[in-house]
Amino acid sequence: MMEADPLAVEILFHIGPVPIARQVVTTWVIMAVMVIFLRVFLRNPARDAGPVQAALEIVVMAIVSQLREVLNRDPWRYVPLLGSLFLFLAIANLSAILPGVQSPTGHIETPAALALIVFFSVHFYGFSVRGVGPYLRHYVQPTPFLLPLNLLSEITRIFSLMIRLFGNMMSHEFIIAILLLLAGLLLPIPFLLLGVLIGLIQAYIFTILASVYIAAAVGAAEV
Template sequence: MHHTPFGLEILFHLGPVPISRAVVTTWGIMALLTLVSWWGTRAAARGGLFAAALEILVETLEEQVRSILQRDPWPYLPMLGTLFVFLVVANLSAVVPGVTPPTGRIETPAALALIVFFSIHYFGIKARGAGGYFAHFLHPSPMLLPLNILGEFTRILSLMVRLFGNMMSHEFVIAIVLYLAGLFLPVPFMLLGILIGVIQAYIFTILATVYIGAGIGAVET
């Protein structure tokens, strides 16, 4: 049976709930990251190469978030850092034989975009208070309220479509080249795909940071 990126490849059901291949792959990535994080926090205490790499990653993310929000990044870093690490692993899972990256299926980018959507409002209300946060939809004019509300949804939609479109198109290119040219020629495309996967994770996280910054009043969009 042929499956499209817009369809759900259902593997099994949990009661009435269908579970797709992308969901199972996502669960596997989450379990892997949980184990690596559990092991990493213990290995980091002993120092070594892994601890140094982990420190570089955290400091780099901290600097990026601080430069955008112009304030203490630590209230936002756990969410944004987790988002970035998950996206990197999810995007690069395409290099594992037999694994389809969950970000190449529409439901995963949609779920991640919804997480960002609710995070914007959560951090915005926490930073400004409910009244101050919802009042910003009336600026610069109350007449623009419908457009400001619509803009909240279109930003998240564009976030979802950008990630999905790039990962889906890369997967299609690899499949076509592999079919036409054999096993070894697609290797440069796979290396390019690794770069694309990391860049897309970075772009998604940076845009999420910018949108959260707009929600808390730290960034003008």
């Protein structure tokens, strides 16, 4: 049965006074799987890479190549954040195709948390690369009268980042649920395949936008 409210949160248990929702548990499982998988296959990388290590290297180098084009500078400083962000989003978005699993990105809390990570990371890199003074001064350029608009843009772009991911993933899950209710198991199969494509595209868009925001924050201070 579908939830009456697509924004409803299913609480599985409590840790003290803190309620733990289903999507939080799913997020923990995804993170644990990523850590264990990468730990096992990349702990001692071999010169003659096996199929799994070779596939991971291809993914990493593809991410690095794309980030280099967007950032227009050496991307390795930003790969731990942006690469992990892409891999997590790809796995989280695709988890919805598994029976009984709800994608954590289909609930507003996860996109909000990821958007906040991007928000603070943008300022962290801006401060660390350009320095506190020069970074803060860009908010009053070319004129101090633009300060309110520049501050508002910081909030709105992060908000749009959150809403874009949440809206696309929630609407897709909602459509699949309706089709399952009305047509049974066979009709939604093409939509599940489409969901794989949508999940990867949304992970890509989120990561690229985060890269663009970071590139704007660090400016031309690093080459």
